[in-house]
Every structure is written in structure tokens, then in C-alpha cells.
Amino acid sequence: MKTTLLAAWLLGLAVFGLAPGFLLRMIVRLYPRDHPRRRELVAELYVIENGKQPIYVVQQLEVAISEGIPARWRGRRREQATTPGIARPGLTGYRLAQACSIVGITYRQLDYWARTDLIRPSIADARGSGTQRQYSYQDLVELRVIKSLLDAGMALTKARRAIEYLRDHLGADIASASLVLNGADSVLLARDSGELVDLVRQGQGVFSIMALDGVKAELDAAITELHSPMSTPPEAVSWDR
Amino acid sequence: MRKTHSLVQLALVLMNDPLGRHWGYGLMKSAGIRSGVLYPLLQRMLAEGWVEDGWEDPAEMEGRRPPRRYYELTDKGRQELGAIIADAQTDVRFTPLVSWAKGLR
Numbered sequence: 349m350k351t352t353l354l355a356a357w358l359l360g361l362a363v364f365g366l367a368p369g370f371l372l373r374m375i376v377r378l379y380p381r382d383h384p385r386r387r388e389l390v391a392e393l394y395v396i397e398n399g400k401q402p403i404y405v406v407q408q409l410e411v412a413i414s415e416g417i418p419a420r421w422r423g424r425r426r427e428q429a430t431t432p433g434i435a436r437p438g439l440t441g442y443r444l445a446q447a448c449s450i451v452g453i454t455y456r457q458l459d460y461w462a463r464t465d466l467i468r469p470s471i472a473d474a475r476g477s478g479t480q481r482q483y484s485y486q487d488l489v490e491l492r493v494i495k496s497l498l499d500a501g502m503a504l505t506k507a508r509r510a511i512e513y514l515r516d517h518l519g520a521d522i523a524s525a526s527l528v529l530n531g532a533d534s535v536l537l538a539r540d541s542g543e544l545v546d547l548v549r550q551g552q553g554v555f556s557i558m559a560l561d562g563v564k565a566e567l568d569a570a571i572t573e574l575h576s577p578m579s580t581p582p583e584a585v586s587w588d589r
Numbered sequence: 590m591r592k593t594h595s596l597v598q599l600a601l602v603l604m605n606d607p608l609g610r611h612w613g614y615g616l617m618k619s620a621g622i623r624s625g626v627l628y629p630l631l632q633r634m635l636a637e638g639w640v641e642d643g644w645e646d647p648a649e650m651e652g653r654r655p656p657r658r659y660y661e662l663t664d665k666g667r668q669e670l671g672a673i674i675a676d677a678q679t680d681v682r683f684t685p686l687v688s689w690a691k692g693l694r
Contacts, residue, residue, distance in 0.1 A: 384642075384658060385628065387655065387658070388613060388657070388658040389613070389624075390655060391654065391655040391656060391657040391658065392612065392613050392614040392657060394654035394655065395612070395614060395657070396614055404614070407617075407623055407624050407625070408624055410623065410624070410625035411623075411624045411625040411627075411628050411629075414625050415625075415628060415629060415632075
């Protein structure tokens with residue numbers, strides 16, 4: 349009995365005193381996989397004086413239980429709510445190879461774009477060797493937009509300016525925008541407000557869109573009024589849009 | 590945000606260096622609040638847009654350690670926290686805190 353107690357005490361001492369990093373990495377696993385606190389709490393350990401590390405580690409157990417486990421529950425509920433089999437946008441990361449094949453670009457292109465800050469993986473950037481870049485769903489959308497612009501013959505510098513404008517002005521709604529490609533030199537963003545914004549010239553050059561379905565509705569109404577004794581407007585008026 | 594001792598303490602420490610970068614452990618130590626209280630507070634401040642976060646750039650770091658996450662006050666944050674501190678100075682509950690903050694450096 350005495351020896352087991354002694355062994356347990358020694359084990360406790362060894363883990364808390366000699367391997368606080370190991371213990372802390374176990375503790376942060378209470379957080380969901382993509383939670384920033386996982387890296388944040390471990391990184392702080394390395395600036396703490398040796399003597400205080402065990403106390404810090406034990407304290408993190410509290411925040412991991414009070415914050416990490418609820419975050420996990422919320423994550424699980426969200427997971428159940430979405431269709432199984434489809435990656436949850438915004439939650440899962442995509443590794444380099446996956447991002448390449450989903451977007452349809454080469455590894456070299458993706459690497460070059462990351463190194464020149466066109467698109468950096470927003471979930472996990474490369475930190476030295478041994479770490480994986482992870483692209484978010486939003487990154488993939490942006491990559492796909494860039495690829496479409498390049499496929500349309502646009503130069504990379506112009507595509508870069510266009511995507512920067514989109515990122516600054518639309519953020520996560522990037523996929524809700526409609527782009528109008530105007531030759532290889534200009535790309536226009538059609539906004540909900542009915543404006544066309546020239547992305548390559550950083551938002552200079554704003555045109556207005558006249559919505560023609562409104563014109564058509566007015567025209568239809570006028571025709572119906574004209575033919576009011578009759579039941580419906582003539583077939584020829586219902587244009588296809 | 591409900592004005593608690595921890596919030597006022599954190600506000601005082603953050604506003605002691607309103608333009609600097611703040612780190613989790615440093616805040617725990619100088620504000621004297623546990624991480625179980627600190628991180629949820631920071632999380633709410635991030636959500637309100639009072640602070641912004643970022644990660645250290647590995648290229649600028651010396652020594653072998655992982656990059657840390659930092660927090661910086663935004664303009665809005667400086668305003669809001671300034672208001673919280675101004676309120677606290679007239680509130681009897683927080684007088685010991687305010688005098689404690691005078692010793693911060």
C-alpha cells in the first residue's frame with residue numbers, strides 16, 4: 349500500500365514538475381481541434397519561469413473545462429445540424445494537397461501565392477518545418493475566384509488587386525458577389541445596391557446598373573392596363589430573361 | 590458588459606499600455622486574474638471589437654518557442670475601457686482597485 353502511494357506521488361511529481369508541457373498539451377485537448385486556445389495556452393508556457401510552470405498548467409485546466417468543453421458541445425451540435433458527408437464550411441481546415449485538388453491549381457502556384465501573401469492559409473500558417481498549412485473554406489472560395497480571374501486571362505497583379513478589394517469590402521460574403529469580366533484588364537463587381545465597381549482600379553470607376561426586370565414589369569403593367577377588357581397580356585410580351 | 594472587479598482590473602491593466610501588445614500570461618499576472626476569468630473576458634472583448642488579436646511572426650522571434658497570441662486595443666476598445674475606468678473612479682466599490690492601479694508601471 350505504502351509503495352503504491354509513493355509511486356503515485358512520484359508520478360505526480362514527475363508529470364507536474366518535469367513535464368508540464370506534456371500535461372498542458374493533454375489539457376488543451378479539451379478544446380475542439382481548430383480552437384486557437386489550443387496553441388495559445390501552450391505557447392504561453394514557454395515564457396513562464398520554470399518554477400511557476402506547474403501552477404500555470406493546473407490553472408489552465410479550469411479554463412479548458414469552462415471554455416473548451418462548451419465550445420466542443422456547440423461544435424458537435426453544429427456538426428449534427430449540417431448535412432453529413434459535406435465538410436462544414438468555416439470549421440474544417442483543408443490541407444495543401446486537398447486545397448490544390450479542390451481548387452484545381454498546382455502545388456507550386458498555391459505555395460507561391462502563400463509566400464507572396466496573396467492568400468495565406470488562415471487556419472494554420474506554416475511555422476517552420478513539420479507544421480501543416482491549413483486553408484479555411486473561405487480561403488478556398490478566394491482561391492477559386494483568383495483561378496477564375498487568371499483563367500479569364502487576367503494578370504496576377506491585377507487579380508491580386510481585385511481579390512484585395514473584395515476581401516476588404518465583402519469579407520466573408522465574397523461568394524455573394526457577382527463579377528463582370530471585361531476583357532483581360534478589368535473586372536467589375538456588381539453590388540446589391542446596383543453599382544458596378546472597378547476592382548482593378550481599387551474601387552475607382554463606379555457605374556450604375558439599371559435593373560431591366562423593373563422596366564419589364566412596368567411595361568407589362570402598362571400593357572395589361574391597355575388591354576384591360578381582355579384577360580391576359582399577349583404572349584409575345586413575356587420575354588425570357 | 591457587466592462591470593465586475595475582474596473587468597475593471599483588466600481595463601486598468603490594458604489601458605496602462607493602450608497601444609502595446611498584451612499577452613495572456615502577462616495579463617493574468619499584472620491584472621491578478623485567473624485564466625478561467627481572463628480568457629472569457631478577452632473573448633467577449635474580441636467579439637465586441639474592443640481588442641484585436643494576432644500571432645507573433647516566427648521570423649521576428651528569438652529562441653525556440655512557438656509563436657504566441659497577442660491582443661491589441663482598438664480605438665473603440667480604448668474608448669469603452671476609458672469609459673469603464675472613468676465610471677469605476679467614481680464608484681466606491683472600485684476605489685481600492687483604482688488606487689492599486691496607480692502603482693502599475
